[in-house]
Amino acid sequence: MKSEFEFVFRSQNDQGDYTMISKKIAREALSTIAVLTTATALGVATSTSAKADSNSTPDNSTVISQPNTGADQSQQTGLIRPAANALQQQKAVVGDAQASQITAQGNFATAQAAVTTANQNLANAQANVNRLQNQIDYYANAKAMPTFTFTAEQTAATQRFINDAAPIIRSGNFDLNSIYRLSSFGAWQAAMTTHQGLNWHDANGDDQQIILDLDHLTPEQVNTLSKLTAAILNQVRQQLGIAGTVGTAVATVGMGSVAQEVATLYGERTDTAAHHYIYALKKAAFDHGLTNQYATAADMVTRGSNSLGESLLTDGSVSYTNRMTMAQAKNAIAKAVNDMLFSDSGSAMGHALSLLGVYSILPDAQGRTVDYVGTSISFNNINFNTDRPYLAPNIYPSHLVHFMQYTAWEIGSHGSAIERAKQAQSGLTQALDEYDDIADPAALEKALDDIAVAKGKYYQAQAAQANAQKAFAAAQAALQTATSNYQAERAKLSQLQLSQGTSLTDAQKYGDQVEIAPTVLTAGQSAGTPQIANDYMSLANNQAAQILAALVTEPDAKIPAGTTASWADADQLAIDTQRAGNYAENVLISFPDGSTTTLQAALTVLPTALTLTDSNQAAVHQAAAQGTPENGMATPQTATFAANHQYAMAETAASTPSATVARTSTAAAAAVQESAGVNPVVSHTVAGQTQLPQAGDQQAAGMGALGLLAAMFTGLMGLKKRRD
Template sequence: MVSAETALTNAQQAKDVATKDVTNGKSKVQAADAAVKSAQDNQQQVAAQVAATNTKLSQDRAALETASQAVTAAKQGVKQAQDNIVALQNALPMFNFTSEQIATTKALAQEIATDIANYQYLGTYTIQNANAFQNWANAMTNSQIQSDLDMGRFNDYFKQIASTYNNWTDNLQKDRDETVNLKNVTADQANELSIFTADLLNKIANQLGISGIVSKEVATVGASELANEVVKLCEKDGKSDGHYIYALHQAYYDHGLANTPASDSEKNTMGENDYGESLSTYFSSNLSSEMSMAEVKQQLVQVIAGMLFVDKGSMMGHAISMCGLDNIYNANKEQVIGVAPSFVETNDDNALSFHINQPQSDLLDSANSKQAGITTPLQTGKPSDGKAELAQAQATLAAKEKDAAAKQTAVDEDNTELTQLNKDLAAKKQKTQQAQAQLDTASDALKGSQTALTSAQDKITAANAALAKAQARLQTAQQAVATATQDVAKAQKTQQDKQTALNNAQTKLNSEQNKLDTINQQLKAQQANLTTAQQAATNGQQTVAAATQALTKSQAKLQNLQNQLQAMQGQTKAIQEAQTALTKATAALTAAEQELQKQQAALVQLKKTVSDNQAKVADAQANLKKAQTTAAAAKNALAKANAELANAQPDSVKYGKLVKIKAVVITVGDKLPNPIIDNGSIVVDTPSTQSIVLMTLAAASD
């Protein structure tokens, strides 16, 4: 019994330890779970930062790409500006005049100037009959080009013509970008072509060395309008095969250069005119009504080259105008000029014509209001040399490159930040994995502790059951012993009473036996007397009657004694029965004592079982201690919070299911008292050999 109580005490202690381990394990699991959640939150935050940085990186890369494209565009702008400088420097073609052409042109110009000084100048007639004219005409005419034209070798013609001005092309970007609708040339476009032609003719005069003799060509508002009006009338009436006299007359009239308007009789074309128009027409089914301004200018240069080098068929009339030789008479005045192209669609071919109008200076009259604008130069100024545009393009490039560098820096910073964030993310992931591993370890340890606690509780339950059985058997044995003891006492008392009665009856029996012996002796004596009397009967009847009476009394007395003897003998049987009962009670007592010894042996076995269970509990405690060690890191993270939480918990949470019963000591035969809750000491050691320790245990083995 004592061993079972000790086993229960040890099991309760093991259960308390296991309960504490489970509580600590739960705290560690909670701490580890919180650590996992914190690590996951940190990981998610870094992942969000990575995503945001990736988004920013994409945006910055897009911005960098845009900036890079802007830099590329700016570089292209710089290149274009540089090309424009070159183009501006080559904005006008350089004709390949031979030394003979230059010399004969100078000679002719000088002869004309001399004729004017001698008042011998009669206009174009004087020029064409000058002594130097034929030499000049021969020198200016390119026989090969003339032959190609006459023989219809147009491909060779255009190739040879282009060679006279070094195959010049207009590389100005603005000219390449501008589209000219040849069916509807705008005033600004006519102005542009007028200025271009004036600059080109002045350059030709300079190349030929006669710029100081001939008038300077000036593009004016009125002359450009006049040329454009001629073009509109030609296009309206479908005229493209020569000078349209009606258009020239009407345009001159509208601008105050003719006294009367044009008449319908003038609606015809002629090979020559008196209005100062130089005209060249190119017929082709491949011609398009839309060209770039650069293409239009290139066509115009080709036309002027043809007028210079293949004009013998017109008695060099076009070449005279292009060189300004017909205006030496008014050399002290500027020669106004207006140029516009026309485009006429015919049944066979399309016709592109350039109308170069140079009204004679002697027609100009400042008093004529209709001539307003004829002498007003076009306000376009000199063409820019392109340096300012280049500087601006270079400044733009520098700004774009600076912006691109800033965008690149932003991308580099994004990449650096992203690299660091990825490292941080990897670290956070590793911490999350470590925290998860700690949580798994703590959870496994908790499961082990819970298993150990469950095992300890089961063992205590079994031990309680075994103790209860032992207590029940002990109580039964104690009750049997008490009953047997009472029965023995009663039997002993009955035996004593019956022994006393037996002794008394024996004494009385002895006394009565003595009396019987006396009576028997008396009977014998009386029989003897009877015999004597009988023998003496003969002696007398009275003696016989007296003897018979005496014999009858003796027989009655004997019968009485015999009855008393039987009664005494019955008392002896009761004594024997009491003795038998005493023997049985003694045997029952012996059996009860044997059963008690058997139960004590069972308790010894229970002690051994509990001792074995204590070893198992010790193993569980060792395993729990390992779990505690494993979860120590997680426990430290929340130690402070757990302490504060523990202080704030109610007693029901603090103690949980761990409730201890105050130990009591009872003596065999005493009534069991009601249990008393005592969360203090859980082990009571009493000197009594028959004591019971009551407590609530989590587990016990049967």
């Protein structure tokens, strides 16, 4: 019966000779020694029958494996390897799925970061738009007008006085003396003499560019001045806390027309007298339906007071002309209001009473408490010593600010048909739009331009944020899919492992597949680190190593990268490496997942080398002759080896004629070491020449080598054990 497997290899000395070695026999031989040699290393001439058997092997064959005729092992191999392949394939699928999941996680993180950035960019763009909108609101609402401030005493005194005067005014039957007699009037007058500085100048760039001809003001220019005046008066009334009692100042088209007519007549005067020009006031009132009395030459006089609705401020300067900018005109109006509020005691507070709307407390027939306002400015030369005729004239070019005010009840009291027609025709109560001249139109324009750009960036950020959200949703879905796929493939792998009885640790998965290469060293040498044979896929360039790999390494056996081997018992190893012999050393295998297993590996310790001399050479041949039977077959006990025409022998073989198995095994190990490319332990030379073996010695040596080969193969195979 043929053996389980047969390995055939060619001798280096005779290309026609082949030696048949049974794997079964070899495995039994490994139990004795873990060293391999080849017929090539021995250089032994095989028998005639061996030649006959080898003729059937092609010349180009190095190793031939023939399958076992037994069906059990082939069936078992056919079942295990497909299952192992399926397991490896599923592991690869799981690895791919995991890689896809990791990629999806990276994409998800990137998309999430992009969303965060897009949200922040959108928030920044929105904040910028809001900031600019606040600027626009500020500049749009920051009117080109002053803000008046009052002390707490002034505010309280004003409120007490108004509260006391209101019943008198509402009675409809009053005169100024009844108001002047109020104690609160004196306190109010005293409080208002504390002058509040007004540090305001119109900075509106447009106003600074508009030039007014005071002799020919346009209705539009007059309306602007009238609206500014009404806005200032209402602000003052609000700040003093009397707006709910007194009337509201309303700029109208008709009152602007009244003010302009008055200013024109003031400018046409040829005299330089100061104060109110009665002719101008009476004529303008008659023309607008505010009186039914004509203005006559007798009215061409000036007086310190009037009952025709004018509050007048004259401001002289040698630099004044009949030209001024709109900004200067607005500054003049603000100064006039300030002077009439805080420097009016010389006029018995008459201007302040009008500006604060005290007379408008009395409602008209419709219940309206309104005073209608118009403002204009004129230019003329005024003698500031008009009230002091005993002094020389003090004439200055002057700007005269004309505040014209009529309450609703005053207008309503002139109810003749002619008067009403004039009132309607002139638009006496036709309110103008509120004053909206902004303080800084250039800043407003810039803010409007900036917000247009900012809104464009906001829309871009909004689109980018929407795209980022879409990409994030896609990445999230992809991650969910990749995670589901990974989990599903892991579940399949777990099921496959369970179906094969495979646990999840690397030690349990791959422990049986790990192979440790035999270690051969000379006594006293360091053993180094045990080598995992699975990691070395390229075999040594000698036939002995190929045979060993075929016997002890399973095909396609792979273990995880990162698996390491180390001696488990360093103390025992240190002892064994000092003595010649064959040992089974424990090796700790550590896997990447942290699991471990313990295997046994073959360790061959060779004795210290001894060079043969003429004195012991005879003993060696004698031992060989005594151990050779008559049939010429060498026994394992006396085998010597010829490799490349050199003898390799243990030192104990020279000292005794009956070498033991251990001794011949040691010699065989030396031969294996030589066949593997290591220098022979002992070299046998006579008179400097190489001694060739005799024919009988070659045959005996060949048979002895075969016996030793079987013994050492059995020793190696017996060491494939695992300790958990």
